[in-house]
Amino acid sequence: MTVKAILFDLSGTLVRYNDRPVEELYLEGGRQAFDYARSKGHELGAIDDLLKQVLAGLEKERKRVEATGEEVHAQRVVRSILQAVEVDLNPEDWTAFARAWYAPFAAGAEVVPGTLETLLSLLEHGARVGVLTNNWWGRDVVEWHLEALGLWECFDGVFVSCELGWRKPAPKAFELALRKLGASPEESVVVGSDPVEDVEGARAAGIRVLHFGVDVPDMGALTKRLGGLMI
Numbered sequence: 001m002t003v004k005a006i007l008f009d010l011s012g013t014l015v016r017y018n019d020r021p022v023e024e025l026y027l028e029g030g031r032q033a034f035d036y037a038r039s040k041g042h043e044l045g046a047i048d049d050l051l052k053q054v055l056a057g058l059e060k061e062r063k064r065v066e067a068t069g070e071e072v073h074a075q076r077v078v079r080s081i082l083q084a085v086e087v088d089l090n091p092e093d094w095t096a097f098a099r100a101w102y103a104p105f106a107a108g109a110e111v112v113p114g115t116l117e118t119l120l121s122l123l124e125h126g127a128r129v130g131v132l133t134n135n136w137w138g139r140d141v142v143e144w145h146l147e148a149l150g151l152w153e154c155f156d157g158v159f160v161s162c163e164l165g166w167r168k169p170a171p172k173a174f175e176l177a178l179r180k181l182g183a184s185p186e187e188s189v190v191v192g193s194d195p196v197e198d199v200e201g202a203r204a205a206g207i208r209v210l211h212f213g214v215d216v217p218d219m220g221a222l223t224k225r226l227g228g229l230m231i
Helices: 022-039 047-065 074-084 091-106 115-124 139-148 171-181 195-204 219-229
Strands: 005-008 128-133 157-160 188-192 208-211
Touching: 005 171, 022 047, 022 091, 047 074, 074 091, 091 139, 115 128, 115 219, 128 139, 128 171, 139 157, 157 171, 171 188, 171 195, 188 195, 188 219, 195 208, 208 219
Parallel strands: 005 128, 005 188, 128 157, 188 208
Antiparallel strands: none
């Protein structure tokens, strides 16, 4: 069957990130976010104490869902902690708060060479192109990040695990993303770099998969391979 949709992984496939420990990034981002909230006149008390509560809350949620494949939504955890100290951010400030928290993760990110050309080529061929990423912070944050990288307009859909409710490699994450993209598993291809989250997950969902860095070594090879599948 001719391929009509391509679903990309983000980290390690389209974009490379620094290798700093995740907890270190969360602490740095949290301090930036709470500093932002404080700059808006909110009384927060000891920021380090709030950060400990957030990290403990996220870990509790992670353990609760790890056996099912469901996903944690960091914004809900943080909101509940802020509400407990009577801090209620308006929508505009909440958006800025969430982006400030995610900023250390985005810092130093580099688009994999040839990515933009590959995505544009697929769109020119009439393919539906989406990105599916495991992320606790939500689509707004991911789209903001993609826009800063110059990639956002290349996608027909941006799908984030915490809003789908399932994280890769759960087959439901792929199924829901493709449903929203308007394509069936049989007419789709997943492109990803992680052997478990992307490769095993896509196969479990009955979707063809190209293991980036293994089946195709770079974006040039990927463009040629996908071009052959779309004829």
